[in-house]
Amino acid sequence: MIVAEQKSLEELRSLIGDAENVLVVGCGTCVTVCFAGGSREAAIVSSSLRMASKLNGDKMQVRDVTVQRQCEWEYLDEIEEQISEADVVLSLGCGIGVQAIAEHFPNTWVVPGLNTNFLGMPTEQGVWDERCAACGDCILGLTGGICPIARCSKSLLNGPCGGSEDGHCEIDPEVDCAWQLIYDRLNRMGKLQVLLDLQPPKNWRTSRDGGPRRIVREDLRLLEEEE
């Protein structure tokens, strides 16, 4: 899932500026699961903004609403009226949600309430770890199901480098050395042989380096006459 974190109240206030009608829009998918921008967080953020505004003597109106997914037009259509009444929409969606609102409502000023961090998962209560770099050319079959692109600090394909110690990456003792994990797993599975092959330089064209990416599935596209 997409993992995000809330921006500070101070930054949210500066993004909102002196708007009078603010709509906080939560999202019911990834950011709900990572406790950053679901309906609960949307309610808390709007009440915090109201309180701050009251203390300041401002007359800010803050409402909140949460849609199932900010990144699909049909769910945004449901809140069209509330959006049209707001001077500013504070999106508690990921970066995709913010952009979907901007694209769907050309005359609406939308600002981000979250920092979108990574594609990952909760590894224990209250802890999320990055797992995927969305490089577009999955190599997990070569590395025992552990991604060195996302999880090695240098994205090495022929790791480990010399900075691995006691299972940790030299950049931070809290960071696992991905190549130690790969080595241990392949060793356990009796597949260390895989690591002896030279992995050639990666084709990064399928990654962000090839420019913004798009997938077109002709088999799923609606033909014009059917629309």
Added chain:
Amino acid sequence: MTTSSSNDGNLSGSNLEQVLRAGHFAATGELGPPQSADGEEIRHKAALLKGFVDAVNITDNQTAIVRMSSIGAGTIVVQEGLEPVIQMTCRDRNRLAIQSDLLGAYALGMRNLLCLTGDHQIFGNHPDSKNVFDMDSIQLVKMVADMRDEGIFECGDAFKGLEPRFFIGAAAAPFADPIDFRPYRLAKKVKAGANFIQTQLVYDVPAFTAYMEKVRGMGLHEQTYILAGVGPLKSPGMARYMKNNVPGILVPDEIIARMTAVGAPWAGKKKDELTREDKRARSTAWKEEGIKICIELIQQLREIKGVAGVHIMAIEWEQAVKPIVEGAGLYPRPALAEEELAA
């Protein structure tokens, strides 16, 4: 060794290559470029090393701190009559930049190249920067070997004209984790085309002996020249720091004890109880012992079968190289390149 198209079998014709091919025990040094545009500093350091090493590594933004470029500094080193080993990391350049810089380096007279992945930028003075890591060190070795031996760029296109013919080196960290994999990673570097290897600092000779045993078992010492990394200690504090804080460096307690023992006359005193003269005398005693230990390490490493030379890392202490090389009986250095040039 690897295939070559040149008549005498030399891959690059570098002095370092010739010294190693002739079977001499090689000595390489290290020169850290300044954090400035001052070429005089390079000339000064080159003068301290010239004649005492077969070639000198020029670091590439070492520890991710911005310094004069390796190729820029290397050009000055060539002018000074010393042979550089250009270090190239994958942190700051993608495959386009690496290849074009190497074409320039070759045209400027550089013949040795050490291929590194590079320290992560978080350790340096621009921790907010974006890194590259388009390739890793093993892929870099292969790319440069293919430029030389196949006459092709990384993309597969053939050279239009002279190809760069480097003597290609790679690093090895014999004691980094997972330690069982280290000889295999070395094998990958050799398979990729590494002609010589310079190792991380060795202080623990028995541990290195065990590593070399595995390396010999795989026949790697016959396919590449292995230069063991050594470096003089400046103080017991430096020894302890490396033992505790630098991944992949083993410093036996016995060496720390030796460094501590020579500081005994000044031990137990607080900083302000020591005069400037005291501190100077203590530092001299430490450094003398550090050089002595380094000489002994070289002598022990030389006895290990498959060790073709030493790489002496005395960064910001280039003065130490002369007494180390002399003390280890490695002076004078063979003057093969000059013979070659005269011929």
